[in-house]
Amino acid sequence: MKPLLGLTAGLLFFCGHAAADCLTRGTGDMGIVIERAAGSLQVVDTTAHKALFRVEGLGDLSHASAVYSRDGRYAYIFGRDGGVTKVDILCGKIVTRVVQAGNSIGGAISQDGQLIAVSNYEPGGVKIFSAQDLSLIADIPATGIIDRDGKQKGSKTVGLVDAPGQRFAVSLYDSGEAWVIEMKNPTAPKIQRYTQIGALPYDALVTPDGRYYISGLFGQDGLSLLDLWHPETPPRIILQGYGRGEQMLPVYKMPHLEGWAMAGNRAFLPAVGHHEVLVVRQDDWVETGRVKVHGQPVFVMARPDGRQVWVNFAFPDNDTIQVIDTESLVVVKTLKTGKGALHMEFSPRGEEVWISVRDKDEVQVYDTDSMELMYKLPVDKPSGIFFTSRAHKTGL
Amino acid sequence: MKRKAPTATLILAITVMSGTVSAEISPVRQAEIIHLLRHDCGSCHGMRLEGGLGPALVAKRFTDWNIDQLALTILYGRPGTPMPPWRPFLTDGEAYWLATRLKEGIQP
Numbered sequence: 007m008k009p010l011l012g013l014t015a016g017l018l019f020f021c022g023h024a025a026a027d028c029l030t031r032g033t034g035d036m037g038i039v040i041e042r043a044a045g046s047l048q049v050v051d052t053t054a055h056k057a058l059f060r061v062e063g064l065g066d067l068s069h070a071s072a073v074y075s076r077d078g079r080y081a082y083i084f085g086r087d088g089g090v091t092k093v094d095i096l097c098g099k100i101v102t103r104v105v106q107a108g109n110s111i112g113g114a115i116s117q118d119g120q121l122i123a124v125s126n127y128e129p130g131g132v133k134i135f136s137a138q139d140l141s142l143i144a145d146i147p148a149t150g151i152i153d154r155d156g157k158q159k160g161s162k163t164v165g166l167v168d169a170p171g172q173r174f175a176v177s178l179y180d181s182g183e184a185w186v187i188e189m190k191n192p193t194a195p196k197i198q199r200y201t202q203i204g205a206l207p208y209d210a211l212v213t214p215d216g217r218y219y220i221s222g223l224f225g226q227d228g229l230s231l232l233d234l235w236h237p238e239t240p241p242r243i244i245l246q247g248y249g250r251g252e253q254m255l256p257v258y259k260m261p262h263l264e265g266w267a268m269a270g271n272r273a274f275l276p277a278v279g280h281h282e283v284l285v286v287r288q289d290d291w292v293e294t295g296r297v298k299v300h301g302q303p304v305f306v307m308a309r310p311d312g313r314q315v316w317v318n319f320a321f322p323d324n325d326t327i328q329v330i331d332t333e334s335l336v337v338v339k340t341l342k343t344g345k346g347a348l349h350m351e352f353s354p355r356g357e358e359v360w361i362s363v364r365d366k367d368e369v370q371v372y373d374t375d376s377m378e379l380m381y382k383l384p385v386d387k388p389s390g391i392f393f394t395s396r397a398h399k400t401g402l
Numbered sequence: 403m404k405r406k407a408p409t410a411t412l413i414l415a416i417t418v419m420s421g422t423v424s425a426e427i428s429p430v431r432q433a434e435i436i437h438l439l440r441h442d443c444g445s446c447h448g449m450r451l452e453g454g455l456g457p458a459l460v461a462k463r464f465t466d467w468n469i470d471q472l473a474l475t476i477l478y479g480r481p482g483t484p485m486p487p488w489r490p491f492l493t494d495g496e497a498y499w500l501a502t503r504l505k506e507g508i509q510p
Contacts, residue, residue, distance in 0.1 A: 066449065066450055066452070068444055068450065068454075069445070069448070069449075069454060086448055086449070086450075086454065087452070109448070109454070111454070127453065127455070128453055162455070164455075179455070206483075206484075208455065208484065224483075224484055225482070256479065256486035256487055258442065259442070259446070260445075260446065260455060260484060321442045322491065346441070364441070
């Protein structure tokens, strides 16, 4: 460690290599944890349960997400300020960084690993970059809308994911659309636009097999379902009945649909405006059950073997995590982590789950069988946790 | 969901007129409200309030707004949109104090 670095407050949280020496090892048991307030991240070792590097200078990470190159060496981090940063996790350093829009929300990597797509709030739209050097390849502006003040602007784009066939799918919040962008020829994107998919899609996901693209709707009951095997058929609304006739509760943080929780042929989804997790049969998209939970669910994530679903919650219930047994649909554990349990990530085969606890400045690692706290890592205002096992999963 | 703005205006107007609003917000509570602004409002408006799913909460946006309008939006939300009512977590006085900070321009 260089003595000079000791002056930065961040180092209080970190003990590992100086950025100069690169590691010689596989990355399969590595990951990153976003430090949302400091605009930095920590590279972690999920076997040793320790930090390896701290990387600074990533801009506004208040709502950051990340994807991995298929060799598991590079993480691409999407920040709220429109920044896209390519980080070499073996060397703990930034390779390239571009600030591509005023305000962005998330990104995806293409099936072949060559393209990085970013969705933007401001100005709305999707930009596609080379995964190599982050040079711009395509710029697809969003549908124009008139905002509350009568000003013309682009619809916000949300729920951007990759899909088989070198495609990306994205939803448009203000204009209620879903687009499928095919990038087989990078110089000539082919865009299929579906209009009127439902009111105010706020996030979306793709099923792990890459077949179904599902957008959560804030402005109406149900979710919008697009079958990517049949792009000729427009999306339809599923789970239309859910929430009907019930008072919608206020939502203090929007649920995230990333991380499709599948257990057998059932999917688990966060309800919006109801303190429930919805259980859906995947064959015909019929609701087969609901699990009452502690608050507005934000992330509903299945342990890789599908036996448990872990749920975190929106303000003011973000000090709690609940675990649902997927066989009995019973909440088997309620954990109090401390305030600001923002994100969860399972180890690749699920024996552990890492949980960010913002107000405690720590990541807590639980054994998923005993549900006991095993380790704590000091991290400055941690939010998203992303392990390299995502590199080979569609939609993550 | 139905909007209850008229009653709210009345309640707030009374509180405001009684002159007891910002006086009683302790420094500790002020720090809590700023923490709320940064992290919880921030989850939709951006931690630096530069916008997200919700619009940027910056002074230039609010030049034509009066404090009441701003405080009411915070307390009662905007039905039909994701902007939730903060009534359960903020008193009228606290919302008024926060509205004043936002109108002045604040970087939490």
